[in-house]
Amino acid sequence: MSGCDDPKAAARKAALARRAEAHRAARGRAGALSSFLAGHRGVPVAGYLPIRSEIDPVPAMAEAAAHGPVAVPVVEAEATPLRFRAWTPDVRLTEGPFGVQVPVEGEWVTPEIVIVPMLAFDRRGGRLGYGGGFYDRTLAALRAQGPVLAVGFAYAGQEMDDLPLEETDAPLDMIVTESGVIDI
Ligand SMILES: Nc1nc2c(c(=O)[nH]1)N(C=O)[C@@H](CNc1ccc(C(=O)N[C@@H](CCC(=O)O)C(=O)O)cc1)CN2
């Protein structure tokens, strides 16, 4: 049977085109963060394991983990800074506070780049989180110790105009979205 007559041939062609498009879209989402981290190989990075509809940094974290330390946040107690525990793609995980996955064991890491999840951001580096103040306390503590780059990671659609900010809100140094980098 010739290709033109085979109903499956047309379906395959359409399915391939659709899968390629999905793959391009998926690569595009992680791509901007991957490119950013590729410029900082070997620097200790804190990523995060996404919950709900947070944009997924894990593909970029996996690439970075091949070149240097990557860690993820662990909540130890309310009103205290987060600590960051070493993460690789095959580390054993368990469910921690707030339904976030955390490594069962591993080294504690002091990151120099912190990939920060959020609900919303504005162009001034303002950020809205879940309201625990965890990243504000963590960035304040890390910045008191040495240089640290706070990189917000979000969908471009999470941008809002002029978020209400408080004195203790730690500003982001830059924001990476699926469509590129926003410098503050
Ligand atoms: N993926 C990921 N990991 C993370 C954070 C995060 O925002 N995302 N965190 C960032 O700090 C820390 C965990 N803190 C969290 C604090 C609150 C909620 C949360 O779901 N809160 C409730 C509202 C609580 C309330 O206001 O009563 C909610 O949004 O429904 C989630 C994570 C560390 N790890």
Ligand SMILES: Nc1ncnc2c1ncn2[C@@H]1O[C@H](COP(=O)(O)OP(=O)(O)OP(=O)(O)O)[C@@H](O)[C@H]1O
């Ligand atoms: N460095 C700090 N020292 C003391 N209190 C702080 C500090 N940072 C934040 N807070 C307090 O924590 C509370 C929650 O802060 P905020 O609403 O900014 O959380 P968030 O950034 O949205 O949450 P998260 O970082 O956990 O995602 C506020 O009452 C804030 O004043």
